[in-house]
Amino acid sequence: MQTSRWLRRGLxxxxxxxxxxxxxxxxxxxxxxxxxSLSLYGDPQHILFAFNDRIVMLDPVDGRPVxxxxxxxxxxxxxxxxxxxxxxxxxxxxxxxFFLSPIPLDDDRLLVVSYDRGLFEVDxxxxxxxxxxxxxxGGQQVVAPPLLDGETLYIPFNGNNLIARQGTxxxxxxxxxxxxxxxxxxxxxxxxxxxxxxxxxxYALNPETGDVLWQxxxxxxxxxxxxxxxxxxxxxxxxxQFHQVEIGQTGRIIASYPTxxxxxxxxxxxxxVFYFGDVGGNLYSLRNGDGSxxxxxxxxxxxxxxxxxxxxxxxxxxxxxxxDNFTTWVGRSTGEIIAQRQMAGSVLANMLLIEPSEQNxxxxxxxxxxxxxxxxxxxxxxADTGERIWAYxx
Amino acid sequence: xxxxxxxxxxxLTFLYTVLGSNMVLAIVVFTLLVRLLMxxxxxxxxxxxxxxxxxxPELKKLQEKYKNDREKLASEQMKLYREYGFxxxxxxxxxxxxxxxxxxxxxxxxHALAANPMQLLDLSGRILIPGVDAVIPLDNKFIGLNLxxxxxxxxxxxxxxxxxxxxxxxxxxxxxxxxKLTTPAPQKNANGKPDPSASMTQSMGTIMPLMYGFFxxxxxxxxxxxxxxxxxxxxxxxxxxGRADLRNVLPFMKPAPAAAAAQIEGKTAAIAAKSSAGxxxxxxxx
Numbered sequence: 313m314q315t316s317r318w319l320r321r322g323l324x325x326x327x328x329x330x331x332x333x334x335x336x337x338x339x340x341x342x343x344x345x346x347x348x349s350l351s352l353y354g355d356p357q358h359i360l361f362a363f364n365d366r367i368v369m370l371d372p373v374d375g376r377p378v379x380x381x382x383x384x385x386x387x388x389x390x391x392x393x394x395x396x397x398x399x400x401x402x403x404x405x406x407x408x409x410f411f412l413s414p415i416p417l418d419d420d421r422l423l424v425v426s427y428d429r430g431l432f433e434v435d436x437x438x439x440x441x442x443x444x445x446x447x448x449x450g451g452q453q454v455v456a457p458p459l460l461d462g463e464t465l466y467i468p469f470n471g472n473n474l475i476a477r478q479g480t481x482x483x484x485x486x487x488x489x490x491x492x493x494x495x496x497x498x499x500x501x502x503x504x505x506x507x508x509x510x511x512x513x514x515y516a517l518n519p520e521t522g523d524v525l526w527q528x529x530x531x532x533x534x535x536x537x538x539x540x541x542x543x544x545x546x547x548x549x550x551x552x553q554f555h556q557v558e559i560g561q562t563g564r565i566i567a568s569y570p571t572x573x574x575x576x577x578x579x580x581x582x583x584x585v586f587y588f589g590d591v592g593g594n595l596y597s598l599r600n601g602d603g604s605x606x607x608x609x610x611x612x613x614x615x616x617x618x619x620x621x622x623x624x625x626x627x628x629x630x631x632x633x634x635x636d637n638f639t640t641w642v643g644r645s646t647g648e649i650i651a652q653r654q655m656a657g658s659v660l661a662n663m664l665l666i667e668p669s670e671q672n673x674x675x676x677x678x679x680x681x682x683x684x685x686x687x688x689x690x691x692x693x694x695a696d697t698g699e700r701i702w703a704y705x706x
Numbered sequence: 707x708x709x710x711x712x713x714x715x716x717x718l719t720f721l722y723t724v725l726g727s728n729m730v731l732a733i734v735v736f737t738l739l740v741r742l743l744m745x746x747x748x749x750x751x752x753x754x755x756x757x758x759x760x761x762x763p764e765l766k767k768l769q770e771k772y773k774n775d776r777e778k779l780a781s782e783q784m785k786l787y788r789e790y791g792f793x794x795x796x797x798x799x800x801x802x803x804x805x806x807x808x809x810x811x812x813x814x815x816x817h818a819l820a821a822n823p824m825q826l827l828d829l830s831g832r833i834l835i836p837g838v839d840a841v842i843p844l845d846n847k848f849i850g851l852n853l854x855x856x857x858x859x860x861x862x863x864x865x866x867x868x869x870x871x872x873x874x875x876x877x878x879x880x881x882x883x884x885x886k887l888t889t890p891a892p893q894k895n896a897n898g899k900p901d902p903s904a905s906m907t908q909s910m911g912t913i914m915p916l917m918y919g920f921f922x923x924x925x926x927x928x929x930x931x932x933x934x935x936x937x938x939x940x941x942x943x944x945x946x947x948g949r950a951d952l953r954n955v956l957p958f959m960k961p962a963p964a965a966a967a968a969q970i971e972g973k974t975a976a977i978a979a980k981s982s983a984g985x986x987x988x989x990x991x992x
Contacts, residue, residue, distance in 0.1 A: 343824055344824060345821075345822035345823065345824050345825070346822060346823045346824060347823070347824075451858075453822070455822065455823055470821075470822065471852075472847075491845065492843060492845070493843075495823060510843050531840070532840060532842075533842055533843055535823070535826075550839070550840075550842055551840055573830070573831075574830055574839075574842075576827075591827065591830040591831070592830075592831070618827055618830060620827065635827070660827075
C-alpha cells in the first residue's frame, strides 16, 4: 500500500515535469529569429560573417579566420600564447545576438547593431568592443541593417518605427511611427529617404526631419529594400506583385508584374534586367518595358523552398540560395539548372561574389554562401562550376 | 500537424480580415468556434468523467472485496459498467481526438502572430485560400501591447505592467475556476481519510493554474488570451451541461449530497450481493 502511494506520487511528479516540457515543445524550441549576413571589409578584402553569437572575419582564399596583427604585422597572441583571430563571441561577455553586417564607421572602427541589445562599436584592429555594454535601443529589435549617411544613422525597427540618430553619440534626431515593423534598409536618393514597411507602405521622408513627404500603398507587406534605376524605384511585395514606382512630388505605381508568391527581397539588376525569387521557389527575370514588364524568360521553379536571398549574377548563371538547403546555378539565358549543391542548412542570407584581384590572391571568382547550420556556416564555391572550395564551420 | 494547423491559420486570418483587423477579436471568435466544433467530444468526455467519479466508491468496494481474485474483480467491474451504461473507453477517445486539435489551435495562433522574419517565412504557404494572405502580417498590437511578446511586467511602462499582471492573473484564476467547477470534490474512504487518488487530483488543481500562469508569463500575450477564452468557454460549457458544481468553489453552498451517494451505495450493495449469491442483473444497455 505504502509502495503504491509512493509510486503514485512519483508518477504525479513525473507528469508535472513532463507536461510543461510537452507543452513547451508545442510552441517550438528557441529558433534563430533571423538568418545571418555576409559582407566584405578591409583592404585586402575579407569576409565578415555575422550570425547569432559571433562575428568572424574570414580569408576568402581558404575560409580561415583572419589572424589579428599588431602595427608591425606580427600575429597577436592571447594570454596562453596562442594566435588571436578576428572573432567576436557573445559567449565572452556581451549577451547580444548578431545577424547584421557591421557598418564601417572609419578606417579602424565598425558599428555593430545587435538584434536586441543595441549598438556596439568595435575596434577593428583588435576585434574588441569599445563599449561592451552597448548603446541601448530600448529593448527594440533590429532585423535590417541601418543606413549610415554622413553623420546620421537611420535604423529600421521591428517595433514599428524608423529612428534617425546621430552617428557619433547616437542621440535620437527624429522618429517615424508606422503600423507594422520595418524589415529593410532605408534608401537615400537625391536627398529623399525611402523606407518600406510591413504595413504595406513605401514612405518618402525628409531625411533631416523625418517628415513624410508621401506614402504609397504597395498592396502587400514589403520586406525588400527598393532598388533605384533610371529615376524609378522597383520593389516586390507580399501582395504577389513586382512594382515600378514613379517618384517625385508624390509616388505612383506605373507598372506591375504578378508573381506566383510573396517576394521577400530586392532584385539583382544587370543590363536593365531584374532577377528575383519568391517564397514559392520561383525565379523571375524581367525587363522594364513601356509601362509594363517583359519576361526575359518565363518564371522557373528552381527550388522547393523559399527564395529569400537576392540572386547572385555570375557571367553565365543566376545563383540562387533557398530554404530547402540548396544553392542552385541557373542558366541566365535558358533558365535551366546548371548545377545544384546541397548545403547543411537553409540558404537565406545574401551571397557574395568575389572576383580575383591583386589584393585577395584568389585565382578565380568565388561565390560565398552562408547557412544557418554550424557545420557549414560559410561555404565558398567556384563561381563558374559550382565546385566546392572551402567551408567555415564552428 | 500541418494538416490541422494550416486550415486553422487560414480561418484565423480570414476572421481577422472580417473582424476589422482586430487580432484579439479574431482569437476570441476562433477559440469559441473551435470549442463549439469540439462540443460533442468534450461533452462526451465530461459525461464519462462524471460517471467514472460517481462509480469510484463502488469500484473501491469491489476492489476490496475481490482483492485476491483479479479475474472476478474484472468481471464484476464490467458488470458495474454495464449496469450504469458506462463505457470505460468513452472518456479517453474524445481526449485523444481533442489533443491534436488544441495543439493545432495553439500553433495556429503562434504562426499567425509571426513576430520575426523566420516566423513570417514559416507562415508562407500555410494560408490555403488565395487572397486571404493579402492582410499579412497581421496587426499584433493590443492596447499598445505586442501580442507576440510575453508580458513585460516591470520592464515596460505602467500599462504593460498592469495589463501583463491582469492577464497572468486571469489565466491563473480561470484555469483554477474551470478545474474546481468541473472536478468533483474529494471523497473520503472508509477510514474517513481523503482518498489518495482524489488528493492527487486536488493537488493537480493547485499546480495546474500555477503552471499555466508560468506559461502566460513565458509565452506570447496572444496565447494568454487563448487560455482565458478557452477556460471561460469550458466553464460556460460545463454550466450549460449541468456539470459545473458551484459548491466546489463556494463551500457555504454545500448541502449534503447524501441522496446521490446513498443511491449509488445501495446499487453497489445490491450488485455485490447478487454477484455473490446468484445471477447478475440484466444490463440496462443491450
